[in-house]
Amino acid sequence: MHHLPRDTGWLEVITGCMFSGKTEELIRRLNRARYARQKVLIFKPRIDARYSESSVVSHSKQELVAIAIDDASEMLSHALDAEVIGVDEAQFFGDKLVSVVERLANAGKRVVIAGLDQDYLGRPFAPIPHLMAVAEYVTKNLAICVRCGNPADRSQRLVARDATVVVGGTETYEARCRRCFDPSSATAGQRDLFAPSEPPPAAIADQRI
Numbered sequence: 001m002h003h004l005p006r007d008t009g010w011l012e013v014i015t016g017c018m019f020s021g022k023t024e025e026l027i028r029r030l031n032r033a034r035y036a037r038q039k040v041l042i043f044k045p046r047i048d049a050r051y052s053e054s055s056v057v058s059h060s061k062q063e064l065v066a067i068a069i070d071d072a073s074e075m076l077s078h079a080l081d082a083e084v085i086g087v088d089e090a091q092f093f094g095d096k097l098v099s100v101v102e103r104l105a106n107a108g109k110r111v112v113i114a115g116l117d118q119d120y121l122g123r124p125f126a127p128i129p130h131l132m133a134v135a136e137y138v139t140k141n142l143a144i145c146v147r148c149g150n151p152a153d154r155s156q157r158l159v160a161r162d163a164t165v166v167v168g169g170t171e172t173y174e175a176r177c178r179r180c181f182d183p184s185s186a187t188a189g190q191r192d193l194f195a196p197s198e199p200p201p202a203a204i205a206d207q208r209i
């Protein structure tokens, strides 16, 4: 980022699969702003209570104090005097997040959003794809496939459940590459439809849901 915008707000999206370092990158950017004495606020969905009720914590246990909210619109009343706004686990806020962060950026604020771009079946995970389209800056992080060591961009759910939102860490998910990702093993109703040695493309799994 050599040419930063001046006298305007903007959107930054940090995305990728689980264990790709999204939250660490969010914390790094927000800390850099805090060192410059900019007023920073961080929001996270209340649904995500994995590590701490009031902090944004990455898997590597870095930490920043965050405001847990139920609805994206709550950011508008909190963020009046903030210059930089961070949003962690943004995929849990739903489509409403798009209009909220657009308003904040239009009001002159820098908004840094971290979230998953694909769900447990490899489908685009709203609202991140939309945010990637309207953001000034997009960073897609890759993890390392736990199976083979290739660059990984998918989150393999290790427990068979049909819900899109199953919050968890290393016991529930692992990073997988395109070749090793197996969405058929991630849903309770789909387990025996595909041979384990031939993971189906995500699009085919989609049609069978």
Ligand SMILES: [Zn+2]
Pocket (backbone or CB within 6 Å): 145, 146, 147, 148, 149, 150, 176, 177, 178, 179, 180, 181
């Ligand atoms: Zn792999």
